[in-house]
Amino acid sequence: MEQKKTEELLREKLREKGLKITHQRLLILSVLEQNGGRHMTAEDIYELVSEDYPEIGLATVYRTLQLLWEMQLVDRLCLDDGCVRYEIGHLVQGGSGHSHHHLICRACNRVIPFGDDLLDDLERYIEEATGFHVMDHELKFYGLCRECRKKTE
Amino acid sequence: MEQKKTEELLREKLREKGLKITHQRLLILSVLEQNGGRHMTAEDIYELVSEDYPEIGLATVYRTLQLLWEMQLVDRLCLDDGCVRYEIGHLVQGGSGHSHHHLICRACNRVIPFGDDLLDDLERYIEEATGFHVMDHELKFYGLCRECRKKTE
DNA sequence: CTCCTTGCAAATTGTTTGCATACCT
DNA sequence: AGGTATGCAAACAATTTGCAAGGAG
Numbered sequence: 001m002e003q004k005k006t007e008e009l010l011r012e013k014l015r016e017k018g019l020k021i022t023h024q025r026l027l028i029l030s031v032l033e034q035n036g037g038r039h040m041t042a043e044d045i046y047e048l049v050s051e052d053y054p055e056i057g058l059a060t061v062y063r064t065l066q067l068l069w070e071m072q073l074v075d076r077l078c079l080d081d082g083c084v085r086y087e088i089g090h091l092v093q094g095g096s097g098h099s100h101h102h103l104i105c106r107a108c109n110r111v112i113p114f115g116d117d118l119l120d121d122l123e124r125y126i127e128e129a130t131g132f133h134v135m136d137h138e139l140k141f142y143g144l145c146r147e148c149r150k151k152t153e
Numbered sequence: 154m155e156q157k158k159t160e161e162l163l164r165e166k167l168r169e170k171g172l173k174i175t176h177q178r179l180l181i182l183s184v185l186e187q188n189g190g191r192h193m194t195a196e197d198i199y200e201l202v203s204e205d206y207p208e209i210g211l212a213t214v215y216r217t218l219q220l221l222w223e224m225q226l227v228d229r230l231c232l233d234d235g236c237v238r239y240e241i242g243h244l245v246q247g248g249s250g251h252s253h254h255h256l257i258c259r260a261c262n263r264v265i266p267f268g269d270d271l272l273d274d275l276e277r278y279i280e281e282a283t284g285f286h287v288m289d290h291e292l293k294f295y296g297l298c299r300e301c302r303k304k305t306e
Numbered sequence: 307c308t309c310c311t312t313g314c315a316a317a318t319t320g321t322t323t324g325c326a327t328a329c330c331t
Numbered sequence: 332a333g334g335t336a337t338g339c340a341a342a343c344a345a346t347t348t349g350c351a352a353g354g355a356g
Contacts, residue, residue: 020310020355042346057313062346078231082321083345103285114279122271123294131299132256132265139292141276146284173330173335195321210338215321235346236320311354318347328337 006033006073006092013071027053028064032074032088039077039085039111077138079104079111091136101139107148114141159186159226159245166224180206181217185227185241192230192238192264230291232257232264244289254292260301267294 010029014021031048032040040048046061065086068074073089079102090099103112123134163182167174184201185193193201199214218239221227226242232255243252256265276287 018310022311022355024312055313059314059347060312063311076233078233080229080231103279103283103287105285106288112283112285114283114285118275118278125271126256126267126294130256130265130267131302132258132267132294133297133302134256134294135259135296137292137294139290141279141285141287141290143288144286149284149286171335175330175336177337208338212322212339213337216336308356309354310356312352314350314352316347316349318345320343320345322341322343324341325339326337327339328335330335331333 006088009092010068010071010073013073019067023053024049024056024060025064025067027056028061029068029073029088032068032086036088037113039079039087041083041085043083045086072135075099075136075138077102077140079140081109099137101141103141103143103145105145105148106142107144107151110145112145159241162245163221163224163226166226172220176206177202177209177213178217178220180209181214182221182226182241185221185239189241190266192232192240194236194238196236198239225288228252228289228291230255230293232293234262252290254294256294256296256298258298258301259295260297260304263298265298 007026007029010025011021014025027049028045031045035048038044042058042061042065045065046056046058049056049061065074068089069076069086072091074086075089077085077087079085099117101114101117103114104110105112117137117139119137119139123137126132126134160179160182163178164174167178180202181198184198188201191197195211195214195218198218199209199211202209202214218227221242222229222239225244227239228242230238230240232238252270254267254270256267257263258265270290270292272290272292276290279285279287
C-alpha cells in the first residue's frame with residue numbers, strides 16, 4: 001500500500017519532467033523502499049536489483065540514484081568509508097518528514113542510527129537568520145560507542 | 154602566536170606516539186591553519202604545500218591528513234562533490250571547541266558556513282540515552298539559499 | 307517514429323599501497 | 332644505527348562517460 005504510493009510519486013515526477021517510466025527505475029526505488037533501515041551502496045542496490053532483473057547495468061543504477069536524489073525520493077549519506085550510501089527518502093517514507101542521525105564510533109567504525117531528529121528549532125532559526133530554506137539535513141556524531149569505551153578503560 | 158601553539162601541539166602528539174617530526178607534516182598543518190575558512194581537498198593542500206616544498210608527494214599529503222585527523226588536529230567533511238575535504242580542527246583553532254555547520258544549496262551548490270553549533274544539549278542527551286561518547290559532529294543542511302529562492306519565485 | 311534510456315566497456319578521478327631511498331632521533 | 336617517512340609509480344575502487352542498440356510515448 002505504502003509501496004504503491006511511493007511508486008506512484010515517482011511515476012508522477014517522471015511524467016512531469018517528460019522522462020520515461022522504465023522497469024529499472026521502478027525496481028531500484030522498490031529495492032530502496034524494501035530496505036528502509038539499511039544504508040546501501042550503489043553496488044548493494046545493483047546486486048539486489050540483479051536478482052529480479054539480471055540484465056541491469058551498474059551504470060544505470062548510478063544514473064538512477066542520481067535522478068532519484070534530485071527528485072528527493074532518496075537520501076544520500078557518506079559514512080567515511082569512501083563510498084556514498086543511499087536510503088529511501090525520509091520525506092516519502094512513512095511521510096513523517098523526519099530523518100534520523102548517525103553515531104559513528106571512531107574505534108570500531110560501527111554506525112548506530114539514532115532516534116528522531118530534534119532539529120526543528122535549529123532549522124527554523126537558520127531560516128530566520130539567513131534566509132536559507134532548509135529542506136533536509138544530515139547529522140553525524142563521531143565518538144566512542146559504549147562498548148569501545150569499556151574496552152579502553 | 155596561535156600558529157606556534159598548534160604546531161607545538163602537533164610536535165607533542167608526535168613525540169608521544171614515537172613518530173617523527175618532519176618538515177612535511179609541519180607544513181601541511183600550517184597550510185591548513187592559514188586557510189582556516191576554506192574546505193580544502195587533498196589536492197588543494199598538495200598544491201599549496203608544493204609552493205614552499207616542491208618535492209612533496211601527493212601520497213604524503215594523504216598519509217599526513219589521515220594522521221592529523223586521527224590526532225584530532227583536523228576535521229573532515231564531505232560536501233557531496235565526491236571528495237573528502239579538510240579544515241583545521243575546531244578543537245584546536247581558537248580553542249572555542251565549537252564547530253560550525255554547512256548549508257548546502259541544492260540549486261547553486263554553494264556552501265555557506267553557519268555560525269556556532271547549538272548542539273550541546275543534543276550531545277548530552279545522546280550520551281545519556283545511548284552511552285555513546287560524542288567527540289565531534291558534522292551537520293549539513295540541504296536546501297535553497299536566499300538567492301536561489303528569489304530566482305525560482 | 308522520435309528521443310530517452312540502457313548496457314557495456316573504456317575512461318576518469320580520488321585514494322591507497324609497495325618499495326627502495328632519505329631522514330629524524 | 333635503526334626504524335620511521337617519503338616520493339614515485341603502480342594498483343585500486345568508486346563513479347562517469349561515449350556510443351550503438353533497445354524501448355517508451
